[in-house]
Amino acid sequence: MSENTTTTTTAPTENLRERALKLDAADPLAGRRALFALDDGVYLDGNSLGALPVHVPARVQDVLTRQWGELRIRSWDESGWWTAPERIGDRIAPLVGAAAGQIVVGDSTSVNVFKAVVAAVRIAGEGRDEILVDATTFPTDGYIASAAARLTGHRIVPVAPADVLAALGPRTAAVLLNHVDYRSGRLHDLPGLTAAVHAAGAVAVWDLCHSAGALPVGLDEHGVDLAVGCTYKYLNGGPGSPAYLYVAERHQAVFDSPLPGWNSHADPFGMTAGYAPADGSVRGRVGTPDIVSMLTLEAALDVWDGVSVDAVRAKSLALTDFFLECVEAYVPAGRVVSVTPAAHAERGSQVALRCAEAEPVMRRLIERGVVGDLRRPDVLRFGFTPLYVGFADAERAARILADVLAEVPAGNTVS
Known part of the structure; x- marks a missing residue:
C-alpha cells in the first residue's frame, strides 16, 4: 500500500x-454523528464540503424570517450582526490554537490570502524583495501570491516545502505555505518552518484550509504571524461560507491591509474621506459582512461545543x-x-x-x-x-x- x-x-x-x-x-x-444530516452512504469528502449540522436550517430560518424579515435594519445592533466577524472569529480561535481577538471572519480564502501576503511583505519592510510560495500549493494561493508580488514589486519564488530552508535568505520577505497539502494530505512542519522563517527575518503566512478542525494547529504557541483558512470543510460552515484571517496580536498595530474598506475604518459611520484603520483584528475587515452565510457558520460551530x-x-x-x-x-x-x-x-x-x-x-x-x-x-x-x-x-x-x-x-x- x-x-x-x-x-x-x-x-x-x-x-x-x-x-x-x-x-x-x-x-x-461517535455520538457527534447524530448532529449531522447524513444518509446511508459513506461521506468521505468533508475535506471539500463538510456535512450539514441538523440544527442549522432552523437557525437560518430565524435569521431570514425574524432577524431580517421582522427586525430588518435593527438586527445590525439587536441581533449582533455588526460584531459577527469578530465574535465568530473568537469561536474559531480555540480550534486553531489562538487567543481571542486575533481572528476576523469574512470574505473568501483567496481574498484573505491577498490581504495576508501583501500585509506580510509590508511588515517585513524594505530591502527584502522575494515571496516564497509552496510550489505544490492549491493553485489559487499561487495565483494570488503572484498578484500580490506584482502589486508590491516583489518576486515570486516557487519552492517545495522540503526546500524552504535552503531557499530562505536576506531577500526573503514572506513565505506562504499550506499546512496540509490538498492533493496528498501531507502535513507540513508548521512549528519548524515558522521558526526558520523568523530566523531569516521574514514573515510566515499559513493556509489552514485542510487542517483547521482536523488537527491541532497552535498558531499562538508556534508564533505564526498571519494565517487564513476556509470554514466549509472540517468546520462545516456550508458551501461558500466566509473564510477567516488571523493576525497575531503583535502585528495588529502595523497590519496594513491592501483592501482598506469602510468596515475596517476606525469610525466607519463617520464617512470621512481619509482612511484611519481600526484597532485589533477589525483591520482585516473590508466591506459589509455576508450576514446570512456568516450566521449559518456561527450556528454550525455549535457542533464543536465540548469537543x-x-x-x-x-x-x-x-x-x-x-x-x-x-x-x-x-x-x-x-x-x-x-x-x-x-x-x-x-x-x-x-x-x-x-x-x-x-x-x-x-x-x-x-x-x-x-x-x-x-x-x-x-x-x-x-x-x-x-x-x-x-x-x-x-x-x-x-x-x-x-x-x-x-x-x-x-x-x-x-x-
Missing part, C-alpha cells in the same frame, strides 16, 4: 468488520490508519498506492491513493454511495472528518473500493 510495499496482508474481511464495530462502540466522538481538538486528531489518525489497513487487506497489489505519508507527524486527515483508473473508479464509488473526490489525473482522495465518520465507514469504503477495482479493467498498475 505504501510507496515501498508490493504485498498485501491476509486479514479476514469479517475480522476487520468486527474490529470496526468495536472501535465505533468505544469511540468517544477537544486533540481527541479529533487521535480519531483522525486511527481512522486513516484503519482505512489504509483495510485497503491493504482488500485491494489487489499494484492497483493503488498511497501517496499520503505513513508517519503520523506528516499526515493530515485524508488518504490519497494513486490509481491509474482513478476517474472511472471514483465515478463508480460515488454511484455505490462512497463519496470521495478525484484529483486529476490519478489520485483518489478520501477525507476523514472525525466528528461524523466512523470505523465501519472506513471498512465499508475500502471493501467497496476493492469491489469496484475488480470490475474496472486494470490499465497500467502503479508502483
Whole structure:
C-alpha cells in the first residue's frame, strides 16, 4: 500500500468488520454523528464540503424570517450582526490554537490570502524583495501570491516545502505555505518552518484550509504571524461560507491591509474621506459582512461545543490508519498506492491513493454511495472528518473500493 510495499496482508474481511464495530462502540466522538444530516452512504469528502449540522436550517430560518424579515435594519445592533466577524472569529480561535481577538471572519480564502501576503511583505519592510510560495500549493494561493508580488514589486519564488530552508535568505520577505497539502494530505512542519522563517527575518503566512478542525494547529504557541483558512470543510460552515484571517496580536498595530474598506475604518459611520484603520483584528475587515452565510457558520460551530481538538486528531489518525489497513487487506497489489505519508507527524486527515483508473473508479464509488473526490489525473482522495465518520465507514469504503477495482479493467498498475 505504501510507496515501498508490493504485498498485501491476509486479514479476514469479517475480522476487520468486527474490529470496526468495536472501535465505533468505544469511540468517544461517535455520538457527534447524530448532529449531522447524513444518509446511508459513506461521506468521505468533508475535506471539500463538510456535512450539514441538523440544527442549522432552523437557525437560518430565524435569521431570514425574524432577524431580517421582522427586525430588518435593527438586527445590525439587536441581533449582533455588526460584531459577527469578530465574535465568530473568537469561536474559531480555540480550534486553531489562538487567543481571542486575533481572528476576523469574512470574505473568501483567496481574498484573505491577498490581504495576508501583501500585509506580510509590508511588515517585513524594505530591502527584502522575494515571496516564497509552496510550489505544490492549491493553485489559487499561487495565483494570488503572484498578484500580490506584482502589486508590491516583489518576486515570486516557487519552492517545495522540503526546500524552504535552503531557499530562505536576506531577500526573503514572506513565505506562504499550506499546512496540509490538498492533493496528498501531507502535513507540513508548521512549528519548524515558522521558526526558520523568523530566523531569516521574514514573515510566515499559513493556509489552514485542510487542517483547521482536523488537527491541532497552535498558531499562538508556534508564533505564526498571519494565517487564513476556509470554514466549509472540517468546520462545516456550508458551501461558500466566509473564510477567516488571523493576525497575531503583535502585528495588529502595523497590519496594513491592501483592501482598506469602510468596515475596517476606525469610525466607519463617520464617512470621512481619509482612511484611519481600526484597532485589533477589525483591520482585516473590508466591506459589509455576508450576514446570512456568516450566521449559518456561527450556528454550525455549535457542533464543536465540548469537543477537544486533540481527541479529533487521535480519531483522525486511527481512522486513516484503519482505512489504509483495510485497503491493504482488500485491494489487489499494484492497483493503488498511497501517496499520503505513513508517519503520523506528516499526515493530515485524508488518504490519497494513486490509481491509474482513478476517474472511472471514483465515478463508480460515488454511484455505490462512497463519496470521495478525484484529483486529476490519478489520485483518489478520501477525507476523514472525525466528528461524523466512523470505523465501519472506513471498512465499508475500502471493501467497496476493492469491489469496484475488480470490475474496472486494470490499465497500467502503479508502483
